[in-house]
Amino acid sequence: MMTEQAKVPAIRFAGFTDPWKQRKFSEIVDVCSGRDYKHLDEGPIPVYGTGGYMTSVSEALSHNRDAIGIGRKGTIDKPYLLKAPFWTVDTLFYAIPKSDINLEFALCSFLNVDWKSKDESTGLxxxxxxxxxxxxxxxxxxxxxxxxxxxxxxxxxxxxxxxxK
Incomplete structure (x- = not known):
């Protein structure tokens, strides 16, 4: 839990005293859109949707950058790690951390947001x-x-x- 006054967590690893900075996700990741994969041939590249792995195809949307997958439709509150190379369908965004952001830290940050509170639909x-x-x-x-x-x-x-086990 963050203390509002100091902008630092109450519990920290030894040796760290710098305040944490308030930033928007747009400052720490590039959010990219998935696309339809049905025009692609079968291959070794995994295709992911909001529910996880779907199939494998011949091309990648991200060839060498790991990312965080987060649902655009459906399961919007279950972000997960995507290891490159991968393809995502159009119902799954993928967020690539910027160069000064640790992937695992970004994933933890995504997992600690109440994404359902940002739901913009009346149905799905x-x-x-x-x-x-x-x-x-x-x-x-x-x-x-x-x-x-x-x-x-x-x-x-x-x-x-x-x-x-």
Whole structure:
């Protein structure tokens, strides 16, 4: 939890004292739109939708940049990591972190937003690029982001390992 006055979390790794900066998601990621894949041949590139993996095709939307997938329609509140190369369908945005942003930190940031509160539809849940881009979050310097991102990635791996047992 952030203390509003100091703009720093109440609990931090030792040695970090710099305040976190309030930034919009548009300042930390580039939100890109998925596209239809049906014109592509079968191949080794995974295609993702809001529910996860769908099929594999011959081309990639992102060849060498990992990203965060977040639903545009349907499951808008379950962001997940996309490892390049990949293709996303038109119901799934993919957000590529900017050069000074740690991917795992960005994923944690996406996971800590109540995206359903930004739902713009009356039926099937819907999220716009503008809603994502205008959402404000607190961001530490890149060294602290790396510590946080590595910590949560290690924790996820440990959880996965225990689930396999």
């Amino acid at each position: 849940p819907s999220l716009s690029k503008e809603s994502i881009n205008e959402t404000v979050l607190s961001v530490p310097n890149v060294v602290e982001q790396n510590h946080l991102g590595n910590f949560f990635a290690d924790l996820d791996r440990l959880i996965t390992l225990h689930q396999r």
